[in-house]
Amino acid sequence: MAREGAGRKYDPEAIETRWQQIWAEQKTFVVDNPEPGSRPGGKGSDATYVLEMFPYPSGSAHMGHVKNYTMGDIIARFRRHQGQKVLHPMGYDAFGLNSENMAIKTGEPPAKFTEEAITTINRQLRRLGVSIDWTREVVTSRPEYYKWTQWLFLQFYKKGLAYKKEAPVNWCPSCQTVLANEQVVEGSCERCDTVVEAKKLTQWFFRITDYAERLLQDFDKLESWPERVITMQRNWIGKSTGADVVFAIAPVDEAEEGGTARAAAGAEVTVFTTRPDTLFGATFFILAPEHPLVDELVAGQPDEAQVKKYVAKAMATSHIERSSIEKEKTGVFTGRFAVNPVTGGKIPIFVADYVLMDYGTGAIMAVPGHDERDFAFAKKYGLEVVEVIESPDECKDCEGNLVQPYAGDGLLVNSGQFDGLSKAEGIVKVTEWLKEQGKADFAVNYKLRDWLLSRQRYWGAPIPIIYCEKCGEVAVPDDQLPVLLPAITDYAPKGKSPLAAAEHWVNTTCPQCGGPARRETDTMDTFVDSSWYYMRYASPWRSDVAFDKTAVDYWLPVDQYIGGVEHAILHLMYSRFFTKVLYDLGLVAFEEPFKRLFTQGMIYYKGAKMSKSKGNVVSPDEMVGKFGADSVRAYVLFMGPAESDAEWNDQGIEGVYRFLGRVWRQVTDALDDGDLATGAADPAFDEASLTAAERALLVKTNQVVQKTTVDIGERFRFNTALAAIMELNNDIASARAAGLGAAASGQAVLTHAMKTMVRLLEPFAPHMGAELGEMLGFEAIWDVPWPTADPRFLAADTVELAVQINGKVRDRVEVAQDAPAADILAAAKALPGVEKYLEGKEVVKEVVVPGRLVNIVVR
RNA sequence: GCCGAAGUGGCGGAAUUGGCAGACGCGCUGGACUCAAACUCCAGUGGGGCUAACACCUCGUGCGGGUUCGAUCCCCGCCUUCGGCACCA
Numbered sequence: 045m046a047r048e049g050a051g052r053k054y055d056p057e058a059i060e061t062r063w064q065q066i067w068a069e070q071k072t073f074v075v076d077n078p079e080p081g082s083r084p085g086g087k088g089s090d091a092t093y094v095l096e097m098f099p100y101p102s103g104s105a106h107m108g109h110v111k112n113y114t115m116g117d118i119i120a121r122f123r124r125h126q127g128q129k130v131l132h133p134m135g136y137d138a139f140g141l142n143s144e145n146m147a148i149k150t151g152e153p154p155a156k157f158t159e160e161a162i163t164t165i166n167r168q169l170r171r172l173g174v175s176i177d178w179t180r181e182v183v184t185s186r187p188e189y190y191k192w193t194q195w196l197f198l199q200f201y202k203k204g205l206a207y208k209k210e211a212p213v214n215w216c217p218s219c220q221t222v223l224a225n226e227q228v229v230e231g232s233c234e235r236c237d238t239v240v241e242a243k244k245l246t247q248w249f250f251r252i253t254d255y256a257e258r259l260l261q262d263f264d265k266l267e268s269w270p271e272r273v274i275t276m277q278r279n280w281i282g283k284s285t286g287a288d289v290v291f292a293i294a295p296v297d298e299a300e301e302g303g304t305a306r307a308a309a310g311a312e313v314t315v316f317t318t319r320p321d322t323l324f325g326a327t328f329f330i331l332a333p334e335h336p337l338v339d340e341l342v343a344g345q346p347d348e349a350q351v352k353k354y355v356a357k358a359m360a361t362s363h364i365e366r367s368s369i370e371k372e373k374t375g376v377f378t379g380r381f382a383v384n385p386v387t388g389g390k391i392p393i394f395v396a397d398y399v400l401m402d403y404g405t406g407a408i409m410a411v412p413g414h415d416e417r418d419f420a421f422a423k424k425y426g427l428e429v430v431e432v433i434e435s436p437d438e439c440k441d442c443e444g445n446l447v448q449p450y451a452g453d454g455l456l457v458n459s460g461q462f463d464g465l466s467k468a469e470g471i472v473k474v475t476e477w478l479k480e481q482g483k484a485d486f487a488v489n490y491k492l493r494d495w496l497l498s499r500q501r502y503w504g505a506p507i508p509i510i511y512c513e514k515c516g517e518v519a520v521p522d523d524q525l526p527v528l529l530p531a532i533t534d535y536a537p538k539g540k541s542p543l544a545a546a547e548h549w550v551n552t553t554c555p556q557c558g559g560p561a562r563r564e565t566d567t568m569d570t571f572v573d574s575s576w577y578y579m580r581y582a583s584p585w586r587s588d589v590a591f592d593k594t595a596v597d598y599w600l601p602v603d604q605y606i607g608g609v610e611h612a613i614l615h616l617m618y619s620r621f622f623t624k625v626l627y628d629l630g631l632v633a634f635e636e637p638f639k640r641l642f643t644q645g646m647i648y649y650k651g652a653k654m655s656k657s658k659g660n661v662v663s664p665d666e667m668v669g670k671f672g673a674d675s676v677r678a679y680v681l682f683m684g685p686a687e688s689d690a691e692w693n694d695q696g697i698e699g700v701y702r703f704l705g706r707v708w709r710q711v712t713d714a715l716d717d718g719d720l721a722t723g724a725a726d727p728a729f730d731e732a733s734l735t736a737a738e739r740a741l742l743v744k745t746n747q748v749v750q751k752t753t754v755d756i757g758e759r760f761r762f763n764t765a766l767a768a769i770m771e772l773n774n775d776i777a778s779a780r781a782a783g784l785g786a787a788a789s790g791q792a793v794l795t796h797a798m799k800t801m802v803r804l805l806e807p808f809a810p811h812m813g814a815e816l817g818e819m820l821g822f823e824a825i826w827d828v829p830w831p832t833a834d835p836r837f838l839a840a841d842t843v844e845l846a847v848q849i850n851g852k853v854r855d856r857v858e859v860a861q862d863a864p865a866a867d868i869l870a871a872a873k874a875l876p877g878v879e880k881y882l883e884g885k886e887v888v889k890e891v892v893v894p895g896r897l898v899n900i901v902v903r
Numbered sequence: 904g905c906c907g908a909a910g911u912g913g914c915g916g917a918a919u920u921g922g923c924a925g926a927c928g929c930g931c932u933g934g935a936c937u938c939a940a941a942c943u944c945c946a947g948u949g950g951g952g953c954u955a956a957c958a959c960c961u962c963g964u965g966c967g968g969g970u971u972c973g974a975u976c977c978c979c980g981c982c983u984u985c986g987g988c989a990c991c992a
Contacts, residue, residue: 272907276987279906284991317992330992373990403991410992416904417990491991612987682928684916689985693915699928702943709943754919764917767927774927846923851973853923889972896922901972 054708056672097607101161102142125830135182144503184573190505191526192590215243221537248498282491286318316404321470325432326409333358334401347379419449504567512554674809681762719785729792
């Protein structure tokens, strides 16, 4: 047995750099792809893909990254021990604002800052001992990557899934640029705090709404995702079922107000409603201020001026302000009427800004009796409220009038032939009845909007489109990709993309006719880059395709994806969308990219999120320098359940550091003291002749193996796995102190316990695992199979049960592990501490739970 | 407002299927080692009561009820904190 480590002090720095060098030199964590055609297609059963969300390279890695990558690393190492080929790659989400803002400030190219940050984070991750196949590194801002982002865009474009349209966007008047939704914080620009305005601009969109239903349905295809993430996406997609109902516009009554009869004669407006059962209670009608019919309706009418004034005011109000729920409802009567299709009655048409143009049809039927918003509006403008769903008494005054709206279930009333139907029946019957007359149909609506992907920014992948005077919009041909970002000097946005200033780049020739043409100057949202990077990892060196089909088929989908919950909606839904499109294009064989998802909690410090401005940052580099990577890794997972937020505690990491020191001394001292059996193989022991103490340690060892395996492999409870390993170390220490290492069989059990402990600890503290493992005779501990629990030694021979009288523990009894219930009960009743409670009492009930407790109920 | 998650010692947390609440770690207290300190090691550590001591009793998982032989766990009603959505017809 190797002994040269014995007696040495625990020196994390020396150990860690030694092993990191060995792993790098031996390319220990590099995995090969299967040879093309060497195996049938489809996901390899021997292949596991473990992936953490790749970092955005701004400056350096923070503790959240450390937690993320450590967690993924533990799973990757664990799966390797289980005999899997593990793909565990790393890359950088490198386009985006951070480097661009630095460029604006300094005038130096964003690529410089990006590459600097990548170098830093790269070094930090290597120093943490994360087992990554660095040969697969992907950087989204490099041309060899974004060439394929552009190529994918064009596949979408050719399928009609990428298109241009005019749309209101977030506009910062100070920065002179369009902002992404995520750059708008509480209605203001995140950079300069200026209130964001809505501005109509022509923008590029992905048609994600076409996939709304599949994005919902395919939640069933996910193996293990946090329920709350699914709920958040479900709400975001926001599916509603109901009906489209056509309302006719009543002609202007010439006798009234002397209006003209021509305005919008014969016009019809469709509304979407989830409650067609309440149609008899629709007492007024509302159009969104932006509704195209508004102008036509009021043209030449007495109310025209006031309506136009209202519309102009609504348009000038920011979206945030307009949609604030605290704001009182406002609106204006148009002077016109619609015809309720079920009652035939004329109902007034209003324009009100609580009706949104971009949901449904931009028009609603208002049912004040059964909708809170409509009720508030009706009260303010003195409109009629009709009860059409039987409402509870507390909604009505003593005369039976509704004093608050009732949105719940109930029977239809005041609804003609539909009276007495339930809400659910009413929805169907009313819709069917109108459908027969061609006035309605069943309909579905989603809150989900198409994905606005164009940005008037420099640091992104250029959208590969060329505008030709003759041919119009032309896709850049594949052989002209990538469309490289031109070098420019002024990165500041000026209302249009900084790329527009690169005249030599913008002016090009049409790929179709060769005539003069201009390039699209917008770049893509960085979420486009990150929607497919996990596929690129399968074959990042391929310069002729976005990905090698054999490799993607072999590795994907991702078995375990790990990242922050802040990506619950955007990144994860966009990636799901991308995968479905690529599936439809026949490029991949799976419809969901991430089978299992784990969302980790955040790390706080001194009661707040760590941030440079608050000055409460714990630097990973500093901690690694002080305690070593193993301690930092183990501590971030010992803090609490990985999915929960946790507060960094300076004394907490010292505790973990001390624990690793105890393990180190335990192993090296045992070697020095000759407590361990020699030889590389696990020493044999005679089961029958084990002493009680030996057997107890053996059982503990097996129990900890069992618990650790489940905690890492199934429960993601790294904190309790570590706690169990600590218990094992404590038990080993007690056993050694009691002289277990003196006898040969004791040495065998101790050796087994100690080797097992080091193997269990290795995923958490891989450097210490490698070093102590080497001393204990493992050549490459990261490569040995995971320990398995021996079922013969999982349970102690005897167990101590609690004995309760009326549910209170009064004594304990030691019985054989497999003792029959009757024997347990008899033994329990014979206990002196129990007998006194039974004396003179009547036993009402006796409960025996083998392995747990006894409860005797007396009266 | 709606939806979701959480609430356990001085602190982080554990209790996996309704079965001994507080594993493990931090902190704290006492002791050993030391000239001394740090490190390390040993012992103790939920609150209250009682005892010379061992022991024993009692309360206790946000609050109030319920189901059960038995509830941190299940049900009902509240409170607080955090997260998401927020006029989506």
